[in-house]
Amino acid sequence: MGNVQPTIVPYPDFDVVADIKAIRKACKGWGTDEQAIIDILANRSAAQRLEIKQAYFEKYDDVSMDPTLPVTMNKNKQELEEVLKKELSGNFEKAIIAMLDAPHVYAVKELRKAMKGAGTDEDVLVEILCTASNAEILTYKDTYFEVHERDLEADIEGDTSGDVKNLLMSLLQGVRDETYDVDEAQAEQDAAALFEAGEGRFGTDESTFTYILSRRNYLQLQATFKIYESLSGTEILDAIDSETSGTLKDCYKTLVRCAKSPQLFFARRLNAAMKGAGTDEDTLIRIIVCRSEIDLETIKDMYLEKYDESLKDALRSECGGDFKRLLLEILH
The missing domain is CATH 1.10.220.10 (Annexin)
Known part of the structure; x- marks a missing residue:
């Protein structure tokens, strides 16, 4: 949507060997040179960081040939994550470890974390799933299975209920129209349907909101919201505020906000x-x-x-x- 800009781009003079040596040096001896680690990892793209992780693993063999140890222990390769976990702590450690995963791998770890244990952190599910493209949804489903050997849809189905479950399951189908076409007649029809499903009746028909918000393209939705406002005199977000509550309200508002920006x-x-x-x-x-x-x-x-x-x-x-x-x- 429009022209969006990243803050991290691939580092032009990337030298993986120099980077792993510098990180190795930053972790050796007394104390850790955190600034050196920051300077490297925050200025490399995710793909370059994965290369660093792989190269570190291949090069450094931390129980280096100690003759007193059995041969098997000499093969103990060191994962960069393990090294950094020993050296760092707190939120700094969490952020650095997050940077060593491919973004989609990190996202599915966050999804799993949101569902594990007692209670569900619905905010995280909403943030990740409601903002994902069809291609990202597909990648998340595959990656979730690879990383956790579990089915993302089954986990979400088991962890949520009612209208929230229906909405998230609908998003997981990854069937949003991703064109930039706007059909004015469709927008008028959808705006009327949303009004009828919400403000125009007693109670709310959530299935209509779920269907439209999870399937229409963003520009189409923007056109629909404009017509909705002229039809009902209420901004769509205010209508959602008064018609829904809890996590469902958060989901709908997230989808509306993403359609806008x-x-x-x-x-x-x-x-x-x-x-x-x-x-x-x-x-x-x-x-x-x-x-x-x-x-x-x-x-x-x-x-x-x-x-x-x-x-x-x-x-x-x-x-x-x-x-x-x-x-x-x-x-x-």
Whole structure:
């Protein structure tokens, strides 16, 4: 949608051997040189970071040929993640580990984490699934199975219920129209159907909202929302506010906001993660790491426009130490 800008692009003078040596040096001896790790990982694309991870694993053999050890132990290759987990801690460690996964692998780990244990973190499911393209949904389903040996649809079906389940299952079909065609007659029909399903009746017919919001292309939806407003005198988000509640309301509002501007949706999520007491660092990591090669530069612009404060300054006052330095470096 429009012209979106990343903050991280492939590093032009990429030298994987130099990088793994520098990371190795940063982790050796007393103390860790966190800044060296930040300088490298926050300035390499996800594909380059995966190369670094692979090369590190192939080159370094940490129980290096100690004659007193059985041969099998000498084959103990070291995973870069394990090395860094030993050296780093807290949110800084979490963010660095997130950067060592391919973005879709990291996303499915977050989906699984949101469903594991007691209760479900629906916000995470909504954020990841409601903003994904058809191709991403397909990749998530395949990757989820590869990483967790579980079926994403079955897990979501088992972990959610009612209208929320119906909506997420509908999104998981990955059947949204992704063209840029706008059919005015369809928009009028949809706007009338949404009105009839919500404000125009007692109670709400969620299946109509779910069908339209999960299938129509973004420009088509924008046209529908305009007609809806002239039809009912209410902005679609206000109508959703008064007609629905809980997670379903969050889902619908996310889908509407993404149809209008995904980047503004992410700017709002970042702001919400920093507002009030405490900071939701997991959300900061997820959005800043996952969007860095897609549209983070544009999200920064939207943030400034909406909140009259730069994202950089907001993070500066909310986060500390190496974690803050890493996020600011990813923002460039």
